Amino acid sequence: MKIRHLASIPAVLSLCTVASLAVAETSPATTKTAASPGTPPGALPPPQSSNDAPPPVAQAAVTTTGVTEQAGIGGTQAYGRAGVLELGGSFGFTGASNYTSLSINPTIGWFFIDNVELSAIVGVNYSKISSVSNTVMRLLIEPSFHLPLSQTAWAFLGVGAGVASVPNPSGDKTTGFALSPRLGANILVGRSGLFSPALFVDYTSGGSVSTPQGTVIAVNTAYGVQAGYTVMW
Numbered sequence: 001m002k003i004r005h006l007a008s009i010p011a012v013l014s015l016c017t018v019a020s021l022a023v024a025e026t027s028p029a030t031t032k033t034a035a036s037p038g039t040p041p042g043a044l045p046p047p048q049s050s051n052d053a054p055p056p057v058a059q060a061a062v063t064t065t066g067v068t069e070q071a072g073i074g075g076t077q078a079y080g081r082a083g084v085l086e087l088g089g090s091f092g093f094t095g096a097s098n099y100t101s102l103s104i105n106p107t108i109g110w111f112f113i114d115n116v117e118l119s120a121i122v123g124v125n126y127s128k129i130s131s132v133s134n135t136v137m138r139l140l141i142e143p144s145f146h147l148p149l150s151q152t153a154w155a156f157l158g159v160g161a162g163v164a165s166v167p168n169p170s171g172d173k174t175t176g177f178a179l180s181p182r183l184g185a186n187i188l189v190g191r192s193g194l195f196s197p198a199l200f201v202d203y204t205s206g207g208s209v210s211t212p213q214g215t216v217i218a219v220n221t222a223y224g225v226q227a228g229y230t231v232m233w
Contacts, residue, residue: 054188055076080111088230098130202221205219
């Protein structure tokens with residue numbers, strides 16, 4: 001009996017070897033994957049821009065009126081949007097031989113609809129010819145239209161109308177009518193400032209002139225270039 005069992009051992013070993021080979025042939029091959037290179041020590045992150053984008057300019061649609069806040073770069077409203085307020089003024093100077101002219105025009109404006117502004121302008125003009133000087137004061141209400149040319153530039157046309165205080169040859173003051181059309185540009189400076197160069201013509205009536213045909217109202221005409229600076233909010 002012992003001899004019979006010893007004789008069966010080689011047969012069992014042969015079966016185990018065949019089974020192992022069969023399993024090895026049917027097992028999938030193992031694939032090695034290379035590790036990622038990673039980030040070098042001390043590497044800086046890629047640069048990112050921190051510039052604030054300008055808000056969109058006004059289109060032709062009419063929006064709700066009111067007074068807005070936070071207008072300008074980084075804000076919610078662009079120049080020319082309904083509700084934007086504008087405060088500043090313009091300055092002009094002309095000098096020549098025996099002639100000097102100085103004008104200061106404080107201004108406050110409000111866009112009551114997109115691209116259309118209503119402004120109040122107080123004008124003070126001092127002029128001197130040789131030894132004769134006079135001062136003309138004006139109070140104007142100016143509607144103006146502002147056409148967007150880009151995100152930071154606008155062309156504008158305004159016509160101011162109101163009253164003027166004009167000196168007579170006798171030295172007394174006379175109240176007359178004033179008309180002042182302007183054509184210029186608004187250029188965004190910084191976040192909410194606006195530089196506004198413009199061409200202007202001033203028509204001012206006041207005083208009287210005696211002629212052989214009778215007394216007529218005198219009309220003074222002036223024209224020139226002015227530069228303004230305002231801030232919106």
